[in-house]
Amino acid sequence: MKDTVIKFDNVTKKYKLYSSTRKRLLAIFFKGIKYKEKVAVDNMNFEIERGESVALFGKNGAGKSTVLKMITGVSFPTSGDITVKGRVSALLELKSGFDQEFTGRQNIYLKGHILGLSDSEIKALEETIIEYSELGDYIDQPVRTYSSGMKSRLGFAINVNIKPEILIVDEALSVGDNAFKQKCQKTVNEIIEKDNVTLLFVTHQTAVAEEFCKRGIVMKNGKIVFDGPVKEASQYYKTKYNPPKKK
Amino acid sequence: MSKISEFFKGYADAFTLNIREHKENMTQVLRLSVADLKKTYTGSALGWAWAVIKPVFTIFIYWFAVSIGLRSGNDIGEYPYILWLIAGIVPWFFMTECITGGTVCIRKYSYLVTKMKYPLTTIPTFTNLSSLYVHLVLVVISIIMFWVMGFAPTVYLVQLPIYTILMFLFFNAWSLFAGMVSAISKDFSNLIKSVNIGIFWLSGVIWNIESVADNKLLKVIMMLNPVTFICYGYRNCFVDHKWFFEEPVELGVFIAWYVVLAVMSLWAYKKLRKEIPDVL
Numbered sequence: 429m430k431d432t433v434i435k436f437d438n439v440t441k442k443y444k445l446y447s448s449t450r451k452r453l454l455a456i457f458f459k460g461i462k463y464k465e466k467v468a469v470d471n472m473n474f475e476i477e478r479g480e481s482v483a484l485f486g487k488n489g490a491g492k493s494t495v496l497k498m499i500t501g502v503s504f505p506t507s508g509d510i511t512v513k514g515r516v517s518a519l520l521e522l523k524s525g526f527d528q529e530f531t532g533r534q535n536i537y538l539k540g541h542i543l544g545l546s547d548s549e550i551k552a553l554e555e556t557i558i559e560y561s562e563l564g565d566y567i568d569q570p571v572r573t574y575s576s577g578m579k580s581r582l583g584f585a586i587n588v589n590i591k592p593e594i595l596i597v598d599e600a601l602s603v604g605d606n607a608f609k610q611k612c613q614k615t616v617n618e619i620i621e622k623d624n625v626t627l628l629f630v631t632h633q634t635a636v637a638e639e640f641c642k643r644g645i646v647m648k649n650g651k652i653v654f655d656g657p658v659k660e661a662s663q664y665y666k667t668k669y670n671p672p673k674k675k
Numbered sequence: 676m677s678k679i680s681e682f683f684k685g686y687a688d689a690f691t692l693n694i695r696e697h698k699e700n701m702t703q704v705l706r707l708s709v710a711d712l713k714k715t716y717t718g719s720a721l722g723w724a725w726a727v728i729k730p731v732f733t734i735f736i737y738w739f740a741v742s743i744g745l746r747s748g749n750d751i752g753e754y755p756y757i758l759w760l761i762a763g764i765v766p767w768f769f770m771t772e773c774i775t776g777g778t779v780c781i782r783k784y785s786y787l788v789t790k791m792k793y794p795l796t797t798i799p800t801f802t803n804l805s806s807l808y809v810h811l812v813l814v815v816i817s818i819i820m821f822w823v824m825g826f827a828p829t830v831y832l833v834q835l836p837i838y839t840i841l842m843f844l845f846f847n848a849w850s851l852f853a854g855m856v857s858a859i860s861k862d863f864s865n866l867i868k869s870v871n872i873g874i875f876w877l878s879g880v881i882w883n884i885e886s887v888a889d890n891k892l893l894k895v896i897m898m899l900n901p902v903t904f905i906c907y908g909y910r911n912c913f914v915d916h917k918w919f920f921e922e923p924v925e926l927g928v929f930i931a932w933y934v935v936l937a938v939m940s941l942w943a944y945k946k947l948r949k950e951i952p953d954v955l
Contacts, residue, residue: 443953444950449859449860449861449862450860450862452859452860452954453856453859453860453862453863456856456859456943456946456947497952500791500792501792502788502789502790502791502792502952503952503953504948504949504952506949521790524786524790525786525790525791526786527710527786529710529713529714530710534710537706538703538706538707539791541702541703541706542703542787542791542792542793
């Protein structure tokens with residue numbers, strides 16, 4: 429039986445571009461204010477099943493980030509339907525998404541609650557997260573005092589330890605120093621293999637993608653131009669959009 | 676026909692969604708409201724004291740300006756002007772906080788909108804709750820001050836929670852509307868900041884609207900103002916000793932205003948919810 433966890437059904441996302449924010453304000457109250465339309469995602473259809481690992485390729489501006497934002501539920505499609513089943517954990521923009529005045533510990537609870545965990549569930553994970561983040565005593569300091577590396581580490585520690593069902597990883601896992609980076613990659617590998625997590629991986633580095641994923645999707649101008657085994661997808665992407673540099 | 680029913684269904688859906696988001700996230704809302712309060716007052720040496728010092732100082736300035744400067748701070752009924760002023764200005768402190776703070780609440784908590792899936796309708800609720808805590812403390816202090824100056828609480832004080840709840844609901848609807856519109860453009864919050872001063876002077880917070888009572892029309896217009904309704908509602912409890920049902924017209928008008936605001940906030944929600952994460 430098919431167990432679809434992510435489904436895009438004729439999804440289109442258009443951004444309205446106004447020449448100024450004043451015009452954008454006026455457009456709330458009056459019709460007929462002119463704007464340009466940018467189609468970021470154009471009538472996209474795809475399904476991802478539980479346990480699949482999918483790489484998403486595409487040049488800058490192909491619409492990858494928009495797709496990810498819509499899966500996480502932050503952004504909304506202009507038309508079409510998106511179905512997402514399960515807890516989504518997104519490793520994008522790890523440094524942001526904290527309340528600057530809260531301590532690291534309070535932020536763990538905040539994020540946990542928003543992701544639908546109960547107090548006791550978070551309590552059970554709290555120590556693991558703190559240990560994983562290697563923040564030590566800093567965990568009880570306000571997040572605004574953290575360095576950017578510390579924020580990323582905390583963000584990563586929270587996101588991988590809350591037992592995600594769908595894991596979204598954007599770009600290289602450039603978190604902290606080399607040792608921490610390796611630890612991150614190891615963890616991602618582990619949860620994919622062990623917990624039957626669905627992985628969505630966005631990258632330009634086709635070699636890394638081939639290592640992690642089985643399926644590949646190539647996007648161009650908001651459309652899917654290739655969907656198939658990751659080897660063929662990365663080949664397609666490399667030859668068409670990312671030719672190797674001549675030396 | 677189907678268009679009309681669809682239209683109403685849209686609003687009904689937005690309304691039930693609003694209620695559901697509040698229900699499902701009650702603990703998180705309470706927690707964030709406490710955090711918001713802490714955020715406002717910690718980090719300075721006097722900390723919590725500012726929540727009281729600031730209003731006391733403001734009251735003193737108005738009392739000084741009106742009583743000493745303009746020489747018009749006469750006793751109102753049996754109550755000295757200063758007590759009369761306190762009864763009306765304490766709710767005003769809350770209202771002004773909501774009028775201006777409401778317009779920035781979604782911007783202030785933009786990370787909840789753009790970085791995670793958080794129920795947007797509850798953002799104004801927890802920021803306003805945070806102001807409400809301070810308000811309740813000030814109300815208690817006011818009651819004590821009245822007592823100290825020889826005016827023990829009367830039975831009319833039991834209706835105070837009704838006015839507090841009306842005030843909170845009214846300004847919560849406002850904050851949702853204003854917060855969403857100014858998330859699109861800062862112009863709106865600047866506009867409201869300037870208008871806020873006007874509202875203060877026109878609503879009879881520091882001068883008695885009874886002084887325009889000779890002009891019936893003017894007084895009626897003044898009482899239609901929701902801010903005036905709340906200020907004088909608090910005064911009904913503290914100094915005028917009137918029940919809220921003794922002024923059914925004013926109450927009715929206030930509720931009508933509330934319905935208008937609630938519809939506006941639902942309209943803004945329907946129109947802007949999808950756009951806000953893209954522009955913040």
